[in-house]
Amino acid sequence: MARMNEHFLKLTSSYLFSEIAKRVNTYKETHPEADIIKMGIGDVTLPLPEACIKAFHEAVDEMARAETFKGYGPEQGYPFLREAIAEGDYRSRGVEIDAEEIFISDGAKSDTANFQDLFSSDAKIAIQDPVYPVYIDTNVMAGRTGVFRNGRYEGVVYLPCVPENDFLPDPPKEKVDVVYLCYPNNPTGAVAPRDYLALWVEYARRHDAIILFDGAYEAFIRDPEIPRSIYEIPGAREVAVEFRSFSKTAGFTGTRCAYTVVPKECRVKDGEGRFHSLHDLWFRRQSTKFNGVSYPVQRAAAAVYTPEGQAQVHANIAYYMENARIFREALLGLGYACTGGENSPYIWVETGTDSWEFFQILLERAQVVCTPGAGFGKSGEGFVRFSAFNFREHVEEAARRISTVFSGATP
Ligand code: MLT
Secondary structure, three states, X not given: OOOOOHHHHHOOOOOHHHHHHHHXXXXXXXXXXXXXXXXXXXXXXXXXXXXXXXXXXXXXXHHOOOXXXXXXXXXXXXXXXXXXXXXXXXXXXXXXXXXXXXXXXXOHHHHHHHHHHHOOOOOOEEEEEOOOHHHHHHHHHOOOOXXXXXXXXXXXXXXXXXXXXXXXXXXXXXXXXXEEEEOOOOOOOOOOOHHHHHHHHHXXXXXXXXXXXXXXXXXXXXXXXXXXXXXXXXXXXXXXXXXXXXXXXXXXXXXXXXXXXXOOOOEEEOOOOOEEEHHHHHHHHHHHHOOOOOHHHHHHHHHHHXXXXXXXXXXXXXXXXXXXXXXXXXXXXXXXXXXXXXXXXEEEEEOOOOHHHHHHHHHHHHOEEOEEHHHHOHHHOOEEEEEOOOOHHHHHHHHHHHHHHHOOOOO
């Protein structure tokens, strides 16, 4: 009989969002009449922007005619999309990124999950805590950690993100090889000022470390002082890979399109001290294991960069951010301390109680779903996360319900 990859046995439980869905379904079975408002997983509700839909339809029609039909596309993605990204998301904002450095994919989840393939199995990794579970779980699967004990995996450097450090932990004292950073942060909603990112770039350069920078929520930054990309920091091109997604920016969670930037200067060493280009390694990995994103989806994504696409995307983001403002105010009104919700679609709320217990109470008393902070890591205990991705009337209703249920006393 085939033997399993026993590193999977170290994983704590089911994937966080599967666990939440399971608990919500169990509640629904016993309360079929409940009108549940889901503010747990960050899944968009507004339809794709009209410009994307139009491009999508036209591209589907191209697939229907022999003269315009497309088979396999270019491995890194179509140049029309990579060029649009390089110009729209970087060069127009003063950051030099070449289209050749951009890899189109089906999601920042898969890219942040897969990128660790390129590092040695004994690479030392650092993650923030709380953290998007994909970063840690994929390293567990790859055997890069010890067992799970006292709420943490052995062999991993955890960087607690707590109110005492404004959710911006300093780089560790020791040397690590790979650091996962996510800003605007999922789940805390915190944003990283320029001098904070500069600390990390300096750390990575000093220790020959690579920063895996997840910028999936970059489009929600409204403060002009906050960098939108790690490459706004001098020296980052040699040490940072950046992940971006159309999921939250343009409503592509069900359509699937994202991209990863791997600058040509980013290098890693082999056991004999020879340098290798991360760009070449990622190309080798992707061209072996991935066959690209469909042509119509790439056309739909490119439409984000047209003037109409930009206006529509900005309107959708403003809609979600108004949701965030409404809900955040309701929480503040109840006396909860909150971060996020200002440059991020997530609101991180200090409840001071067991976070799965809070999740359950909220579900039962208000029929509102949140994400328990403990699901993101040990330092997430005592917090819950609310997502602003929903319809306005649902957010207003959820705000009314929690204000009624919890007014006067925190649960
Ligand atoms: C979240 O809720 O954290 C995200 O939706 C998860 C994801 O993007 O995969």
